[in-house]
């Protein structure tokens with residue numbers, strides 16, 4: 001046991017908190033740092049995970065692992081734990097497991113199952129232009145499943161065009177590989193476009209990196225990101241699969257008591273997890289979309305969700321309305337928005353600020369020409385204001401001729417004076433309104449950075465991810481100055497940035513199965529590896545908890561993930 005330096009009395013005090021401890025090693029490396037050790041209670045789906053430190057030591061504390069029979073497993077790319085291991089944890093005594101001995105996995109077809117999508121992108125041969133084609137897209141091929149499916153497939157370029165045609169019929173935010181919502185008819189393959197990129201270009205590249213042409217294994221080495229190290233080994237992670245499966249969970253929020261509220265993006269339900277008891281509850285949610293055309297599904301599911309200071313739950317409903325849910329009465333109230341298409345996100349609701357922003361298209365008179373407005377809903381009175389005109393003549397975002405102009409407001413928020421702002425990905429800018437409704441763009445220092453989602457802190461700084469630039473940006477809303485922080489490595493594709501009470505920034509990264517934490521004072525980025533395949537979406541910090549506690553929706557697996565660190 002490694003409790004070096006602790007005095008005798010301290011050591012006993014520490015031991016009393018420990019449910020299970022041990023070390024991890026392998027013949028090649030000796031003691032191993034950065035191995036994620038995972039416990040699952042038999043007959044339960046909840047996973048609890050910790051990571052081994054620089055001397056290979058790991059420990060589970062009693063407040064996270066209670067008495068019972070557990071199955072133990074590990075996540076360490078290139079290694080596996082031989083044989084199933086079951087252990088009994090006793091409430092009164094801490095268990096010392098001794099050494100978990102890992103053996104290496106080198107055979108490519110087996111190793112392949114351990115790679116993250118980012119590992120695949122790193123491994124694939126190809127030019128930066130080709131890899132950009134695959135990753136740097138509003139919706140990329142890793143958004144509903146791992147890129148492993150693509151790497152293992154045997155399609156040639158023509159076959160891939162048909163696959164892309166099929167993928168294009170699925171609703172992106174409301175589907176995963178497990179929960180499919182077919183919402184459009186297949187478009188002709190001739191000239192098919194995948195979110196602004198030519199499908200034929202993507203198809204040609206993919207056919208060069210998979211197992212087509214009778215290959216038995218990949219003709220390139222499989223490379224992987226390093227395991228976690230240093231502070232990245234210092235987190236306790238709990239994974240709660242929601243009871244309704246398969247499900248899709250895009251966004252969540254935490255109420256004043258620490259309950260987690262999620263929108264089930266695959267079904268018309270919202271749900272709540274009380275982490276103290278592990279109990280889930282769910283309620284049907286309204287959906288105002290009209291009946292679909294024959295043969296297609298009506299899109300179901302709730303995406304963005306926010307809890308206000310009275311613990312009222314707000315959601316962006318399908319079909320151009322917002323809705324609120326009062327847990328005490330279990331009653332819904334809905335609010336009309338004067339739009340013909342609504343952005344699926346909600347502006348954050350903060351104590352004392354009272355407004356809930358929505359953006360949407362207000363008219364589409366001729367083909368793709370759009371008018372977009374931002375409206376504020378007063379959460380006390382339910383009144384919707386007359387709105388701010390964002391732009392009045394721009395076609396849909398992925399038109400390459402329009403890059404650099406505001407043609408889509410993605411994630412919204414407001415400055416300390418209550419004036420609207422949003423990320424404008426294609427314009428690589430933050431769009432800001434003054435109190436007269438005049439909108440201006442503040443452009444990121446890195447061109448084509450693709451600002452995505454983020455959150456304003458208490459110092460009037462708005463933090464946001466730069467999806468294409470692999471950076472986090474912050475705009476000082478008093479001065480309009482933007483500072484950027486590199487996250488590394490390339491293609492870590494940050495999605496959402498959220499400050500915590502210590503001033504550090506939590507960032508979800510798409511495709512890497514990692515959660516990042518940036519210290520803006522030093523620029524240091526800590527990377528925590530999740531115990532499961534993790535599709536990054538919203539990041540929420542629970543400020544009611546003693547420890548720094550972060551909640552993540554795991555979109556494609558229908559799970560809620562809690563990450564706790566001590567400082």
Ligand code: HEC
Nearest residue numbers: 140141143144149150153164167170171172175176177180
């Ligand atoms: C909206 C969610 C979604 C996105 C985005 C998506 N897929 Fe899929 N993918 C699915 C679903 C659902 C399945 C399983 C059903 C199926 O095969 O159609 C699947 C399965 C696959 C498979 C395995 C099945 C087969 O036919 O071999 C491949 C390969 C694949 N996808 C490639 C891609 C590529 C390439 C892209 C990007 C152009 C992509 N996917 C983007 C949802 C998605």
